[in-house]
Amino acid sequence: MSSRADVIWAVVPVKDFAMAKSRLATALSPAARAELARAMSEDVLSALRSANVAQHVCVLSDSSAVQQLAARNGAVWLNEKTVTAAPGLNAAIAGTARVAAARGATALLVVHADLPLLTAGxxxxxxxxxxxxxxxxxxxxxxxxxxxTNICLAERPDAFTYHYGADSHALHVDECVRRHRAVANVDMPATALDVDTADDLEMLKDAARANACSSRTAAFLAKIATSVFRKEIEAAP
Structure with a gap:
């Protein structure tokens, strides 16, 4: 486990639910995509609470709806617009890293919000x-x-350059080599599946049938399987 000198902040970046998961438009209606994004975000925050791996858990967003979710789940809301003036996830995470370090954090744990198989373990x-x-x-x-890169735990996070986007795992490894940082990879089914495409959604359904899916996301999947909700799903373009 971490030493007593370690002060870890966890941050979960969350898009406004109304704009989330646009690549699932062929499979889910806008309302269903928003509900899925909300369910996955809550499951990730629940896993973080249960694991107790960070002294502070934050939600990074510029959405008032996400701010309410953070409050309901005992997390601190960081307004994306206040931590950085530049657009994009990398700038937002870098800004969060500066804020965390200035407030005593020695490491930043970045966890994506769309990891429905994530567990405390x-x-x-x-x-x-x-x-x-x-x-x-x-x-x-x-x-x-x-x-x-679905999860990144970096020591001295304000001295680390984040490379989220295509092939970010390889870019993050290169960053570690360039900065002479010790790096390790953790590959697990619980951290590998993020849900962006229709194929990902089908894999998620398979995981739910195997009881490997987190509770709120599993409840969403059960809901869309019913005839009451399927009509809205089929209305998706």
Whole structure:
């Protein structure tokens, strides 16, 4: 586990639910996409609470609806517009890292909001892997199925350049090599599936049938399986 000197902030970036998961437009209606995004976000925050791997849990967004979700789930809301003046996820995470470091954080745990298989045990494994690394620039990465970075735990986060986007896992590894940081990868089913496409949604349904899906997301999937909700789903363009 982390030492008593470690002060870890966790941050979950969350888009406005009304604009979330646009790549699922062929499979789900706008209302259903918003509900799925909300359910996955709440499940991720629940896993973070249960794992107790961070002293502070934050939700990063510029949405008032997301602010309300953060409050309901015991997380601090960080207004994206106040932490950075530049657009984009990388600038927002870098701004969060500066805020966290200025307030005493020694490490930042970035967890994507669309990880419906995430468990407290998976988060504990990330922390244990990080704690067992040597040096003062430790980084642990959890890779997505398509080569992205679903979880990043970085020591001295304000001295780390974030590379979210296409092939971000490889770019983050290169960043660690360039900065002479100790880096480890954690590959687990619980951290690999993020839900962006119709194929991802089908994999999520398979996981739910195997009882591997978090509770709120599982409830959403059960809802869309009913005839009452299917009509709205089929109305999607």
């Amino acid at each position: 998976a988060l504990t494994r990330v922390l244990d892997t990080w704690s067992n690394l040597s040096g003062t620039g430790r980084v642990v990465l959890a890779r997505s199925r398509d080569g992205g």
